[in-house]
Amino acid sequence: MDTENCFHCGNEIIKKDEIVFDEKKFCCNGCKTVYEIFSQNDLTCYYDFQAAPGATPQDIQGKYDFLDNEEIGTKLLEFQERSTHIVSLYIPHIHCSSCIWILENLQKLQPGINASQVNFGEKKVRITFNPEQTSLKDIVYLLSSIGYEPYISLENFDEGKKKIDRTLIYKIGVAFFCFGNIMLLSFPEYFEVEEYWIDQYRGFFRWLIFGLSLPTFIYSASGYYVSAWKSMKSGLLNIDIPIALGIVVMFIRSTVDIIFDFGQGFFDSMAGLIFFMLLGKLFQQKTYDFLSFERDYKSYFPIAITKVLPNGEEESVQVYDIQKGDRLLIRNQELIPVDGILISEKASIDYSFVTGEAVPIEKKSGDKVFAGGKQMGKVIEMEVLFSVSQSYLTQLWSNDVFQKRVAQQHKNITDRISRYFTPALLILAIVSFIYWIFIDVQTAFNVFTAILIVACPCALALTAPFTLGNVLRILGNRKLYLKNALVIEQLAKVDTIVFDKTGTITTNKKTAITYEGTELNASELRLLKNVLRGSNHPLSRRLYDFIPNQEKVETTSFEEIIGKGIFAEIEGNTVKLGSSQFLKTMTENTHKKTKVHVEINGVYKGSYVFNNQYRKGLEQLFDDLSKHYNLVVLSGDNDGERSILEKMLPAKTTLVFNQKPEQKLQYIEQLQKEGKNVMMVGDGLNDAGALAQSNLGLSISENVNVFSPACDGILDATQFDKIGFYMRYSKNAMKTIYMSFGLSLLYNVVGLSYAVTGKLDPIVAAIIMPLSTITIVSFVTILTNLYASKK
Template structure:
């Protein structure tokens, strides 16, 4: 009698068999999970993968400790009293069904608003409403459907990702078996006489068969699983020819020893899997190194203002220590958890939760990293240092993905698919030919073709090239969100720059005042109003004005693209454009900041801009290949100066509001433009998001824009052309890698098709091909990096 398998978890139904809806389950737990999914219309969970679930464990009373506030505080990374976010480590995550159900938890519990899976780290980040559900209920839900989180109470952490040693175990077993099979094959290699043939031939052959079993069914199982999953979804992935080659070798060798036709190809079979795994191990170690470099060294060049002994000093965010007093201006990101000391805190946590609404906080309340202050200036005390990986997580949050297509990944996959079809066709045609010419060579030819022509090198070219270039860019203070941005950067044909704070430097600006003399109280009000703003002109004017004592404003509001208004006691002030403050623009020769107090126009500060070092050279380099545009929200006062400074074909467009910039980019994209937008990240958030690549320039301010694709340190502004050029060269490196792989495969296929290449030699050469691509891309990208000054 055939043993029945559980529909949910796939285990054999031994002690009991439960039938429900014509489906068999091994226990009530699995049946209950199926019922839960059925009631919530989630049974397509089983369509993605056969028997994907795990048997739920008895969890009654196990997670009562998750009701304690001090433990919840430790386990949640965000908690504002209503919305809580916790990242839970779930060891059982293993397939597409797991990802699908874990990202649809909101359908099982209405209190859960979002859940996001990191498959590589085996964790799920759950956002839920603590007024509707609790952390305990979330964990119980996960456990009840077979995804019990691992929670360590020793250090209050939601699990530590254990090192996956399965590849090492598989490599060890394959290596051990390969060595022994080679040893047992020596008598036949050296054609030992009658003693071997009569006494030990069959024993040695069956020993070789025994050694091959764990190699094929354990060490090589990933290739079969990957090929099966691909074929189920109608995809021909690169593991299909490998799995086919392994299966053919094993079946043919087994038939040979059963019918005493020969000793088979067990040496080639075990050697093939060993060298494949060795190549995979090398690739994994190399890419892990690149990922380590990326995760821990590519810090954002974001600064924050630290107050010490009454002196305000800008420091890098990763220099923040517990107990530091920090100044957070309007639109600035809170870089670390802390306590509010004073100021009108209106915090927007949309970067963290995805919900765009502000929350009021009072002195003494806790503030969480990732929130953005939206109502002027506040002071806070840091409770801990900054975790840069957390900022990276915010930057890459799905909420801010703008569907900028990754064409090159699609190209790589397309090439691999066509390559696989071509390889299978060649293998079948070559085998058919040899069946008629010399049948003894047919199987060797078939397996050698499948092994030697594996397109692994093609699949590796892009990730290793882009991964290494991300690391190099990070060291050069150009911080790119992900690999697809590099590909997009290589394809741009139009470069658009904001003016103020982007091509102009805030450090050397000079301003003169024209108008009615400001009283002392008006100067104090102006200085403190500018203190709360991060606009480049506000920062420049703040630095120019004399020092005054600090006051706490009653009201502060910043209107993007227009100006600022604030009030203190009975006085109010407006700072910004002439139309915003109620004045009239009499001259457009230079950029001006206008001021009115108590609804009376007072005067204006006129700026004489200082442009960034190397601006003319940068534009002259760019003009050879790209259309250049200056898209500014300022008036046309600097137009004549810019015409002298920049190439003749540069478009100069002024008086553009943030929405105007976005629409300008959108229109030109419909005309075929692939746009790179370079801005300061404040007024340009919409334009940065709309562009094909958006680069935010960072100059000693903590304006963090998830809309951007890259952050460029202002000191490296003059190197922008070299970064774009390096991105183009990266694409060239990948194409050369494709060419090298094609040449290698063409030569290898010639020897394989003509029957001159043994499968074991092919198995050695294939990972060497992959390794050569990795070495070539690494050396080539390092060479590119050295050429960028």
């Protein structure tokens, strides 16, 4: 009797429960309702990605009423501000492309959901919604109604997401047990022992071997069958198809041998094949887990934060040393690294890192402020509620809003090879089988199976992610922190490097500062010190450290205009600091030096003159880079130091001065129009736009908690002179990928040539397959470490 399957979930329909709607058959009202929802919202192309991709919705009436409790709901939220709430939910049912598609289109199903983003590897969906239009409970019910009920456990919410799946271990255990026993029972056959007991019990032993092979064939190899079947249903050809075909052919051939007494079959080879392939899969899985772990815990932000000590003194500490209860000082443009309570009277917070919308939110003393916000305006203090969440900061940095779309050359190569690999492999196996069947039937089956197994492209698929993952780890250890693996490829393509001057090629330390003008009294120095306390500009920070300690005073208002200066009101006085153009009450001095001019209550007082100290190794770095790259120094300062830089830097270096932030961006844009691949190296303050515009933006971090969300990498300032090494290393990393591609393809060519000629047994092919993966991983690890050790 023909069975019919549900259009939505694919489950078999029991005749009495059958529901017909829109000329389609469903197993229950839940599946029909989901189809109706999709149909009404013009989302029926959900079913185009895969036949019957959905899950049967469960009746959950009342199950999530606890989410009405605001205190409980708040614990699940990552971010909570007026019209924007963000929650990450673990959805165990995510399993295919159609799942991703529907979960990233939730805004079409429910008003109030602004965006949703799926992390397929972790089976999580991150949902941004407006609490005035929908609620967390409504979202959970929506997900459940379309077959994606989230897993929520308030006691072990985090642990629940990290449950270890031991299925692969169990399958390997079963395969190993059966393989060992089949080998043991096959010894008399191997040695052709013809004693009476063997002749008498040969049939019994063969059927016992057949019985032992079943758990391996049915359970241990089940993943290959499921993957192959789904692939064929989707109209695609993945690599599991030839593997599953090879296993099935060996099983059928061996069963036929036993039934008709042709021999003992190949059950030992089949069990060994499955065992070694699962070992290879375990190795691959562990490799990916290793890369994921390294990415989570090693690629941290090298930023520092100012901690206010109990005695009122301030010290700069690493962001990961922050503990609950600490008191933090947040300056203008600084990132808030942790959730906390605002202590200062009021604050203006820009949450564009989190929401993508740069609309400052006003906060009052006692309000909660969230990690990822950027302080706008005068300096504030806050008390820490939680220690820093590294994964949350990485997530903010990797926000899609700030991603640059770059080509993945290595991925394109892998995709192109994979697209043609499986069809070519199947054709080769079939042609070889047809050729050998007329010569020797047994050899024909061996050749067919060996070809399907030996050419598994696991090593090919693993070479790029493992190489780039290892390179990310090595660069992280050397204090260059890249946003993701794609940046390495982009780094290797750069042909033009643009450097900002102040705070990038000059250092914040060891700078001689002198004052020219009317001497400032103690009261004026106190005003100046307290105004500078709120700024993060490299010159402001240097000047703040230069002026002696003063009594702390609260500023009434504070405004920092990027590229120009600061205007502040404090104790009834107005203070202006900045460039000569910003302070229009004085005339430009003819001496062209880096200066910060001072005006108090409309009266020009004088200027602080900075004799810039250039970073150690600058001349050698530019000499090395000039051999391979076009170099540009782009500065917002006047050209007072042009003559110094011309003597220090190679003659080919382009020097451009008096550039406002928008002009820097336009300059980068012009270079790109000329076909240049541009890397911008800046401090992330005055050059945020240029960093975003460039093909690759590198932000220099020198003990400040400021960086541009659009930068692709953060470099610890102490490693500035190593930029040349990083550039060479990225090129060598890409070279390693192409070399390992070649090695993997060479392995396949050699393996296939032996398999086609009948000189390779299936069991040997199964052993070689995981060994090839181990070889590739070892090759790229040794080579990337070798390149890293070169001076």
